[in-house]
Structures are given as structure tokens and as C-alpha cells.
Amino acid sequence: MNVTLRQLRAFLAVHQEGSFTKAADTLHITQSALSSIIKELESNLELGLFDRSTRKLETSEAGRNILPAVIRMLDEMETLTNEVKGLKELDYGKVRIAVAQQLASVELPRIIALYNTMYPQVEVSMIDCGVEKVQDIVSSGEADIGIGPERKLQVALSKRLIFSQPFHLATMPTHPIATGGSIRWKDIAPLELITLRGSFTDLLVENLVRDSADYIISPKHQVNFMSTALSMVKNGLGVTLCLPYAFESVKQSGLVMVPICDPIIYRNFYLYSCKNREKLPAVQKFIDIYLKHMQFDKKWV
The missing domain is CATH 3.40.190.10 (Periplasmic binding protein-like II)
Known part of the structure; x- marks a missing residue:
């Protein structure tokens, strides 16, 4: 059974108007086009939907029986159409x-x-x-x-x-490295470094040559959260690695960021x-x- 929404809308219009002529006007199609649509629907359903006579047109018993289902399907389709429209237009x-x-x-x-x-x-x-x-x-x-x-x-x-973003070093503004413009990875080795446990540091080590990575693998301190590392730097316990998106946190801690070069490593x-x-x-x-x-x-x- 291959019933279309166009056929169902045509059936409902004829039922409501009680006339092919009026229903065709409502649907903005010709009466002959409407008649063809209804014939296709009756053929698909293998049911006669209207009792025709020279005096009047009435919905058949079969048509009246399927009418509630037709109305429900068309209502559900209208709901679906509105739902899709709302999603596309970001109404919700x-x-x-x-x-x-x-x-x-x-x-x-x-x-x-x-x-x-x-x-x-x-x-x-x-x-x-x-x-x-x-x-x-x-x-x-x-x-x-x-x-x-x-x-x-x-x-x-x-x-x-x-x-x-490229890696930076967060440090006290009074630290000698704060005025140098940038610092090389190998020059971080003598400093008391505070690093984060886990992937933040592990992935960085993979980007460095061995002599630059040793002091990162075994730093002075290791912590779990950047907020902890920044607090420790603020209290003079060392310096820490960070990325520029942490700028506001660094600034709020009274610290500065120094770019790390040779090589510049991005995350x-x-x-x-x-x-x-x-x-x-x-x-x-x-x-x-x-x-x-x-x-x-x-x-x-």
C-alpha cells in the first residue's frame, strides 16, 4: 500500500467540503487533478471512499471508518513539520x-x-x-x-x-627570568620546577630531547591541579609550566608568563x-x- 500525504489531504478536503469542486478550490488544484488523486487513493486502499450520485456526494462507510486515522496521521505530520521547523530555526x-x-x-x-x-x-x-x-x-x-x-x-x-598554544613558564614577577623576554627549555633545568601529574606533562616529555626532559620527568614538585601549582609559585616554591589560556588565573595569582623557546612546543x-x-x-x-x-x-x- 503506497498512500501519500497528498492523497490523504485530498480525501479529508472532499469529506469536509462535501464537493469535489469546493475541495479543489480549497486545495488550489483543478477538479480533474483532485479526481485523479482520489482515484489513486481508492486504488491503493482497494476501497471506495465516496458514494456518488447525481444529487450529492457522501463519504462512504469505509471512508468514515478510516477518517479518524487519516485525521490523526495528518495532525501528527503537522506536528512533525512544526518540530523540524523549530529545530532548524532554533526556536528551541x-x-x-x-x-x-x-x-x-x-x-x-x-x-x-x-x-x-x-x-x-x-x-x-x-x-x-x-x-x-x-x-x-x-x-x-x-x-x-x-x-x-x-x-x-x-x-x-x-x-x-x-x-x-605554546608552552609558557609561570613565575613570580620578581624572578630574574621574568624580564628576559623568553627562556629556553634547557635553561629551566636549574629552576625548582613544579609540574602536573598525568598527560599534561607526559605528552610534553615526548616532544623534548632527553637532556631537556629529565628535569621534567623528575621535578622538584608534582601536583594534580594547575590552581595548586600556581599557588605554590605564588608562595615562592618554584616555577610551573602553563599554557596561555590560563592567563587570567596566572594574573590573579600575581604571576607573569614567560614564553619557552628552542624549541617552541605547541599543545x-x-x-x-x-x-x-x-x-x-x-x-x-x-x-x-x-x-x-x-x-x-x-x-x-
């Missing part, structure tokens, strides 16, 4: 973002505020989490997209490079999403706005 929807905690506190609130101004009906929620959790949250379906630094990519996900940041999960228009629009208005690439790359 949801955007869920998993973001590495420190990133979540700097750029993203500004982008969300801008998006909310443009599309106030769309609900945007942010899951700030540890760096290592970003991909897990996207993969599980708790978030539509994730934003975080480079990590081994899970099979179900795809990634898109969004910005890169890549990606937008993560599921390969086989179609993005809703609201999510895609958020991505477009984020890429257009983020300022990391303008400041530091």
Missing part, C-alpha cells in the same frame, strides 16, 4: 558541552552568553570536568560536543583542531564529537559561533 533545542575545567572558566562563558543573546530559546548546558573525562562524556552521550586538549582519540569519536586543542551521531542545528550553530568568536587563536597562535 539543547546544546550540551563537555569542557576541560580550566577552559570552561575562561572563553566559554563569553561564547555561551553571546549564543544565548542570539538564540534565547535554546538551552545551553556546560559540563566542566577533568581533561581526561571530556571524551568519555561525549562518547556516553551526556554531551553533544567536547572541547579539550589533545589526547588519544576514542574509536567512536572524531576530532577537529580548533586552536594551538593542540580539539572539538570532539561522535562519528555516527548527527548534530542538531542548535549544536552546529553553537560550533559555528564558537569558532568565529573565540579569541585564543587571535591572541596566542
Whole structure:
């Protein structure tokens, strides 16, 4: 059975108007076209839908029996059409973002505020989490997209490079290296270095020659969070590695950042999403706005 919505709308119009002529006018088609559509529907259903006589036209018993189902189907299709229209025009929807905690506190609130101004009906929620959790949250379906630094990519996900930043050293403004303009990796060796445990440091070691990496593998102090490392630097316990997106935290701690060169090593940041999960228009629009208005690439790359 190959019944079309056009045929169902034609059947309902004829039933409501009680006339092919009036129904054709309502549908803005010719009477002969309408008659052909009804004949196709009756042929598909193998039912006569109207009792015709020279005096009047009436819906047949079979037609009256299927009428409630026809009305329900057309109502459901109208609901579906409105739903699709609302999603496309961002009249409503949801955007869920998993973001590495420190990133979540700097750029993203500004982008969300801008998006909310443009599309106030769309609900945007942010899951700030540890760096290592970003991909897990996207993969599980708790978030539509994730934003975080480079990590081994899970099979179900795809990634898109969004910005890169070079490593810096955070130090007290009174430290001799604070006025040097930049510092070489090998010149960090004599300093009391504070590093982060985990992938932040492990991935960095892979980019350095062995003599420059030894003091990073075995630093003076190792901690779990950047906020802890900055507090220790503030209290004169050493210097720490950081990326420019932490600028506000560094500044609030009364510290300065010194670029590290020879070589300049960049850390890549990606937008993560599921390969086989179609993005809703609201999510895609958020991505477009984020890429257009983020300022990391303008400041530091």
C-alpha cells in the first residue's frame, strides 16, 4: 500500500467540503487533478471512499471508518513539520558541552552568553570536568560536543583542531627570568620546577630531547591541579609550566608568563564529537559561533 500525504489531504478536503469542486478550490488544484488523486487513493486502499450520485456526494462507510486515522496521521505530520521547523530555526533545542575545567572558566562563558543573546530559546548546558573525562562524556552521550586538549582519540569519536598554544613558564614577577623576554627549555633545568601529574606533562616529555626532559620527568614538585601549582609559585616554591589560556588565573595569582623557546612546543586543542551521531542545528550553530568568536587563536597562535 503506497498512500501519500497528498492523497490523504485530498480525501479529508472532499469529506469536509462535501464537493469535489469546493475541495479543489480549497486545495488550489483543478477538479480533474483532485479526481485523479482520489482515484489513486481508492486504488491503493482497494476501497471506495465516496458514494456518488447525481444529487450529492457522501463519504462512504469505509471512508468514515478510516477518517479518524487519516485525521490523526495528518495532525501528527503537522506536528512533525512544526518540530523540524523549530529545530532548524532554533526556536528551541539543547546544546550540551563537555569542557576541560580550566577552559570552561575562561572563553566559554563569553561564547555561551553571546549564543544565548542570539538564540534565547535554546538551552545551553556546560559540563566542566577533568581533561581526561571530556571524551568519555561525549562518547556516553551526556554531551553533544567536547572541547579539550589533545589526547588519544576514542574509536567512536572524531576530532577537529580548533586552536594551538605554546608552552609558557609561570613565575613570580620578581624572578630574574621574568624580564628576559623568553627562556629556553634547557635553561629551566636549574629552576625548582613544579609540574602536573598525568598527560599534561607526559605528552610534553615526548616532544623534548632527553637532556631537556629529565628535569621534567623528575621535578622538584608534582601536583594534580594547575590552581595548586600556581599557588605554590605564588608562595615562592618554584616555577610551573602553563599554557596561555590560563592567563587570567596566572594574573590573579600575581604571576607573569614567560614564553619557552628552542624549541617552541605547541599543545593542540580539539572539538570532539561522535562519528555516527548527527548534530542538531542548535549544536552546529553553537560550533559555528564558537569558532568565529573565540579569541585564543587571535591572541596566542
